Amino acid sequence: MNIVETLSSIPLFLGLPENQLVELSRIVVDKRFKRGDIIFSEGDEGIGFYIVISGKIKIYKISPDGKEQILHILGAGEPFGEIALMGEQFYPAHAEAMDKSRIFFFPKVPFASLIKQNPSLALNMIAILFFRLHEFTVMIESLSLKDVPTRLADYLIYLSERNGGVSELKLDIPKTQLANLLGTIPETLSRIFAKMTKQGLIKTDGPNIKILDYHALKELSTAEKRLSDIGELF
Amino acid sequence: MNIVETLSSIPLFLGLPENQLVELSRIVVDKRFKRGDIIFSEGDEGIGFYIVISGKIKIYKISPDGKEQILHILGAGEPFGEIALMGEQFYPAHAEAMDKSRIFFFPKVPFASLIKQNPSLALNMIAILFFRLHEFTVMIESLSLKDVPTRLADYLIYLSERNGGVSELKLDIPKTQLANLLGTIPETLSRIFAKMTKQGLIKTDGPNIKILDYHALKELSTAEKRLSDIGELF
DNA sequence: ATATATCTTTGACTTAATTCAAAAGAGTTG
């Protein structure tokens, strides 16, 4: 697949006329990273933005004492580092490849002028930003208003529903990373997996998780927590 | 001040030609709310978006057992409920007036077509969304990676710096609401104010807070926490 | 295959923050 074809399949560029795609193909830089490679760090000057072509990228914050909070895990077609498009900005978080990844880089200046010329590109960008904002809203709610078991239940249900309601899931990230995504630590997550297993909600075998009691998991994810119920569930 | 003039002073509409402003003035609805009025609730159909003209609006989530997390407190010139502009969406959070407020409402359909026709409106919207996204990033980091004293220190420093580094602050929201904004509860916040006061970091008198040791507060806000240090500070 | 590094789990302990309860203070309204 040539560059223009690849670009045309990216949601952000949906509906762009051929000539604009060709324009984009002239400014794009094709990059490759291996697992663990840092793409940018928090505070780096934002020299452009990126789109994942293949692989998986995590965007994360890290505290002075080393605790990591993953903000996003991005897959094929998803942009990151867009903040660089706004004025004199710095990247607000770190970006690291979680797997071998291929990424397109778009330097700020030529892209910024493209977006100004092209209304449909701007509208696509708005749509993506709204989506992001909504995701972050959910994350804030999750961190502030839900306990860790509930956050895990939410995540498992999300994975299940994303695949049309299947009950057999396979985590595509290590549990360590899942802990960092859910705002907890591996030890805590491990204990909760163990508890859910003991309660017959799920069955785990490494990264494979089978949902045994979807209903109870869903309850856990949405129900108001009364002390009596917690005693029952855990 | 007439409507067109008022519209022209709103950041989202910066740079819009006169005729577009007139266009906007035709679709806008001028609304007034008093403290405690609900503007919309989470899950309501998104029929349009709003801009605060005067007063203060909080956007918040609430857990089944009643804990509230404020996502934003919006003042004059700031838009909210923009998510309604995207397809068939529902408001993802609640909006409530914290004071007597005047608000402009823009119905979805006519506004959506305006944004499609007007590139500079789209770019302004992108700028606002980026800003929001950045704010949420900070909030997630705060909730996940910082303890409550640090979050309060951050907030006090933010207030101080927003006013050019003054040391005498006046909270413009009740401490109950501040607790909800910082992701904690009033009791906890109250204890932390008391501790900071005892440590000579601040002095409080109702909503008035004087920063006595800016440096120590800043340290608390940024420093890596080692056990020994915490013992010293609290 | 063997070594190396990374990930996962479990146990014992600590702690930051919440819950529950109650009282004191401040602000509002008839």
Added chain:
DNA sequence: CAACTCTTTTGAATTAAGTCAAAGATATAT
């Protein structure tokens, strides 16, 4: 100003989650 409501503070007890430590399991590379 008196009644009411809302906010703020303090104490005592509880708890969810984190820390520290160590062992076991898995995966990756040479």
